[in-house]
Amino acid sequence: MSEDQPILQVKEVTKAFGGILALNRISFDVHEGDVLGIIGPNGSGKTTVVNCITGFIKMSSGKVYFRGKDISGKPPHKIADMGVTRTFQIMRPYYSLPAYKNLVIPLFSPRAKRTGGWRGGGKLGDRNTVGIDILEEIGFERDSYVPYKTASTLPTGYLKRLELARCLALKPEVILCDEVFSGLSMSEIASMVPLIERLQMDGITVVMIEHRLRELFRVANRVLVMNFGEKLIEGTPDEVMANEKVKEAYFGSEDVEEVMTHA
Amino acid sequence: MEIIIYGTINSVALALMALGFALVYGISRIPNFAHGALYVITGFITWIFLRALNLNYAFSIVLAIIIAGIIGAFIYQFILIRVRGMSISEIIASYAIGLAILEGFRWGGFKGMTYTLPVFIEGTFFIGDIPVDVHRTLVVIIGAGVVTFLWLFTRYTRLGLALRGMAQDERAALMLGIDSDRMAVVAMAIGSMLSGLAAIVLLPLGNIVVEKGYDVLIQAIAVCIVGGLGSWVGAVLAAFIIGFAQILTVVYLGAHFQMVVALLAIILTLILRPSGLFGRQKELEERV
Amino acid sequence: MEQRRKERLDRGVKVRSDGLYALMSWRELSYLTLPRLVLILGIIVLPFVMPNMYWQRVISIVCIYALLALSFDFLAHFLGLVSLGGAFLIGVGGYISAILNTTFGLSPFVTIPIATIVGAAVCTLLLFPCLPLRGVYFAIVTLMYPLALKRVIEALDLFGGTNGILGVDSFPNSWVEQYFVIAMVLLFLFGTRRLVNTDLGLVFRAVKDNDQAVKASGMSITYYKAIAVFIASGMGCLGGACIVHIFMWSGISLFALDFSIIPIAATVIGGGGTLVGPVLGAFILVPISELLREFGTLRIVFYSLALMAFIVFRSEGIMVYGERKYHQFERWVKV
Incomplete structure (x- = not known):
């Protein structure tokens, strides 16, 4: 049953x-x-x-x-800690921090420490590196300047990804x-859809x-x-x-x- | 019986102190920490007109209230307008203005017990066997008058409606052709005049001392938080709650605990019902 | 009309001395370390250049205000909690230290650390109900704390009531006193600077930036705020404990307005959010305030006006201005 x-x-x-x-x-x-x-x-x-x-x-x-x-x-923090995470309709990044530092914060949470981040298992490595890894998987170009830019200067498409990345850093179940998708251009949406499909394949x-x-x-x-x-x-x-x-x-x-x- | 009579008087006094603060915050979202200073300033100006320049009492009162309004408008127009929207700066700037005014008076020699205003009408009468002086009844009457006036003003005059519009949504009001900066100046002026009025009505009951400025500010804030910041209906109700609570503590515990009651009221309100008695959902989100 | 704008360019040496690369040459190294060395050495030398006992005492007071300003800046600019109740921290720390000293006869070097930690715990506990509050609300409540505590002590005649606690031990001598507080200021200054750049410090800034998102990340914001308030209260209580041993007396004047307002003014003048700025601000403001002591309360007028002027017209503060001048060229260019 x-x-x-x-x-x-x-x-x-x-x-x-x-x-x-x-x-x-x-x-x-x-x-x-x-x-x-x-x-x-x-x-x-x-x-x-x-x-x-x-x-x-x-x-x-x-x-x-x-x-x-x-x-x-x-x-809310207890629920998130159990693995039920959410994105916000109006994006809520930490505007004063660079994109990858935005991920250091969820990676600092008790849940991420237990699970080791999205792909991780067990012990969490250096948070900055893990953060950039997650950003890369979700479509931030690693070798470009984008992950290091302050969140307030990022365009909507990246902010939406960042929202999603923040959830993924917790290794969520739901x-x-x-x-x-709202506020994105057609091509941006087209690139987001495979991402959702990938989450599904990951068992999320x-x-x-x-x-x-x-x-x-x-x-x-x-x-x-x-x-x-x-x-x-x-x-x-x-x-x-x-x-x-x-x-x-x-x-x-x-x-x-x-x-x-x-x- | 005594508790009821003096509780009512105390509550109305609190409401008078708090209305100015509540009005300014409600309309322009500026926590006017110079409120207490405006209260004391009006008292001293009246005293100067009355005692030093030997003007007519009623005339000096009117003049002092108008000056308080002008000072308030000036504070907004030249100082607060530059830090509008930055809540930390608003608090610090207005608190600094208040401090400068109050401590300036203290330095200028306005301290001690020598500065008093005469009561409006001398005399005492009895309710049952409890003596009540006429001036304290006048406080209640004037307090009721002010509340009624504000109620009518914000509902039936163009200016009042514009102020209410701005209180609800500043950007929407801007689009409807309401000049928000001008309205904020008006609000600040009215708030200062209310604070001045409270001073005129309440100061004859005691001395004009600089410390009153801090007391008034704190009590006004306590009342406004318990009532829900920005809602002056809530402020009036909260004034009654805190007013009676204070009188009860004075009777049963001792006069030193008045301030503690105010703080406890604030903390309890914030824990139990963060948006205050009449606060709205939106404010709750902003606060917690 | 010809239009011009100000162009700002990073100095080459700033770019070169970023991170590990600073080790490449003495020039880069000194570019980085010189400002810090000047500050540290300057503070250490100060007691020697002071003309008399009175001004040496002022140095100690300045350091205590610097600690308070540091605590205010840390809370206000890294947590978003504006505390108008610096006097509350001073009072709690001071009373604890004084009681420990007079009742149990402990030496200042035992009472001060205990007062710092216990005081911080007490302050955090008392402020705990207010932690969910933001902006104006927190400011208002913290403004009332010192006043209320003062009234409670008066009313219940606690800890000597209005007379206060007399006969608190002083430091062994004035040199120990000064270098102790100076060491504390430097320790906490560089400690907090380091702290805000760790991941924990990042979480603090995140709480200020956007607490909803922190909640959504599975972290309790109240917990992190409590940690930060504990650290900040610790600094305040340390200052309070020192002041009690300097004046050999503890009383309700520890809740005086000065302790709440000067640190704020120092932060605004020195430059909020830089942590060094507030310390610098305290070193500028407090001596001036001492010079004005004979004018009585006029000095409060003076620094509230200075505070107001700075926050309205020059809200960046001296430190941010100085940093910019140090790191960047500025020149006018035609548009």
Whole structure:
């Protein structure tokens, strides 16, 4: 049975801001190795789900289980320490530090000390070197000046990668990506997609919030649609695309195929 | 009964002290650490007009409050505007101004017990068998008046609405054609005048001493934090909570503990409810 | 109209003396070490050039303010915690040292280290509830701590109440006193400079930059803030312990405003975030303040005005300015 146990279980999570229900009894499971895409119109509560799971905001009611352990109500750093990490929609690098020093900080954390960083096993080597290694794997050119530049001078594409790299430095089991594709150019997105696929091959479970449906449907094997803080439907990408309710809520009257080609 | 009467008076006094600070912070997000200095300055100016220049009491009060407003506006226009948005610099700069003013007065010889303002109306009356002097009742009346005036002002005048707009979202207000720097000057002037008014109303109850400046600043801050910084409705409510708490400690523990009550109130609030009683979610994020 | 801009270029010697390459020639080596040597030797020589006992005493006081300024700068510019309560640290350290000395008869060289560590622990514990606070809020609360502690001591008549604790032992002689505090300043100055460049120091800066991201990396920000506050309080308490043994007296004047405001002024004038700047600032400001002592509280007016002027018009401070002049050419070029 234990193989079938989902790595992340979200049960009836509700969040109210004042009188407004941002999340209304959301439940879903994520299995190990899945790439779950969460889509929905703006303001449908996607980011709030991520915030609730990772402990950045306290949910009003409901439970979140990670490998069967209750993690609801724990502080964010404890949850991250267990291996559930996240990226931020609005990038939050340490602007005053060089890119590779940005990674020294997660590598300093207790979890990284235990796991030795993304590829590492056991003891962590020199943090600067490990940081540059991770940056290289994620698409920062090692021999160029880029990893040594201050984060505030980096363009959006690199900052998004840096967000992801910061999660990877912890050797996470689950990554929750909050719109990693938004604000990127087509070519940048095209180079990010293989990265996500590689995470999947590494056995990392990924939950992605995304507006770019075409790329999302390429990497995701399950999709969850949200609307007004409620779960509309969950299923494989094909099932979701075929669903009438989704077409109406998310795309209005437009045809899904058409939206996807324009997206 | 005594506790209720004096608790109310103390609370209104606290609210008067805190309103100016709350207003300035609420509108322009500047923690005006020179608040206490403005309080003391108004007291001394009134005293100079009244005693040294022998002007009419009412006239000197009005003049002193206007001067306080002008000083406040000047502080913003020439000093604080340059460090706007850098919160550390704002605190340090305004605190330095306050210190310079207060210690300047102390150096200038304004210390000791010799400086007092007369009460507005002499006399005492009894509620039940507890003596209450007329001036203290006036404090309550004026306090209520100020709160009502502020409420009406921010809801029914163009200027008040503009100030509220800026308090909610400065950038949005800028796009609607509200000049945020000018509004901040206005806010600072009003805040200083409120602080001056508090001084005029409260100082006749005691001496004008420099130490009052620090006391007023600290109590104003305590009230504002407990009430939720920037929310002056919260400030009024918090003034009542702290006011009664202070009177209770004075009655049961001793006068020395007044300041400790203020600090405890702050720490408790910050632990239990970081955004204060009336703080909004946004402020919470900014603070914690 | 002809437009000009200021061009800044690193001196060649700066580029050449980066890292290990400095060992290549004496010129590069001296470029790096000269400023440090001048500072260290200058401070060490100071007690000899002082004309009389009074000014030698001033040197000790300056060093204590320098320690406080260092602690303020460390917290403010590497953790983002602006503490307006330097007097609180001085008071806690001073009282602990005085009590240990008068009650248990321990010598100053035992009480000072104990007061430093115990005092730092006490301060950290008392400040612990405020650690999640940021910016204005932390500043406000720390401003109130010394005042509140002072009132508590007055009210409960603790530790001698308003009279304070008399008869605290002094240092064996004034030379020991001066060189002890000078050694402490140099130790903590270079210690903190080293600390902020380690990985732990990097985490501190990360907490200041972006605490949400630190949380997302699985680290408790409160824990790291507590460590930093412990270090900074240690410096403050050390200063407090020294001052008690210098004046042979401990009382509520340890909570005086001077201890809160001068370190801030020294930091701003010397250049925040450089760690050397605040020490330099203390060496400039405190002697001037001593010269103005006969004017009473006018000196507070003086340094608050200096503080205000610097923060408004020259917020970079002397040290940053000096560093720039030392490392770079500047010239006007046509646009």
